[in-house]
Amino acid sequence: MPELPEVETTCRMLEPRLRGRSIAGVRVHESRLRQTVDARALGRLRGARVEGVSRRAKYVLIRLNGDRLLVVHLGMTGHLTVVDPSDERRDHEHVRFALDDGMELRFRDPRRFGLITTARGAELPDHPLFARLGVEPLSDAFDGAYLRALGKSSRRAVKAFIMDGQVVVGVGNIYATESLFLAGVRPGRAARRLTRDEWDRLAEAIKSTLAAAIRQCGTTVNSYLDPYGEPGAFQNSLKAYGRTGAPCRACGDAIRRRVIGQRSSFYCPTCQR
């Protein structure tokens, strides 16, 4: 499900429900996620107080007192919610945290591509999950010059290049597809063939697409739901993703589908060069 806008939405909605709360108990029902869940490490968080909720790449960082972090990655189908403990536990609700206000934070993930672990804030820069991550696309460090510096000698398809988390984080299949449409660049172009102008347009397209999707609380094409159980709205604004054969909203030509790097890609053969 989740790319940067969905993770950002999840963080923003969790923050007011978690900040100031303490963890009263932890239950792990299924530990076989992307990484095996360390139930003892999670259990040591009992008594910890939530200071805030933030995001790095597609990781949710629940910041706790004492420089501790509860780190959650939603994978493809992960979901965090705060519910009443009397709500019947659903299939695939793998971890539950009792909170001191009587509510419960639950992590649900049918495909189990997500992960949930602990870390120290100070160690994040050297942490194996975080050490090699690229720049945040909404930061000033990310622009056309940055993309070009890394991509100008790469033979990879530009779509695979911008989905590489060591280059820029948070850009998954939907937003890579939409950003390339907005920039007018075909997804299969070799990165090193892009012009300076195209790199500039692509960086700006990534920023504006992600920002617009955050304003719409993310994209729900399959299963994504925010912590209140509500879908996003950006699926109504998609111009290319999932629109095989449908008319391009700009020129009317039929949108095409092509697989690049084992991922479905969609583009307009007229608007994208």
Next chain:
DNA sequence: CGGTGGACCTGCTGGC
């Protein structure tokens, strides 16, 4: 070294 292909999972959809 850069780049690709497969692996990890469950669930849904569409065709027969």
Next chain:
DNA sequence: TGCCAGCAGGTCCACC
């Protein structure tokens, strides 16, 4: 109705 193939928002690792 049942069965099967193909598809799904992510990441990691082995291999060329």
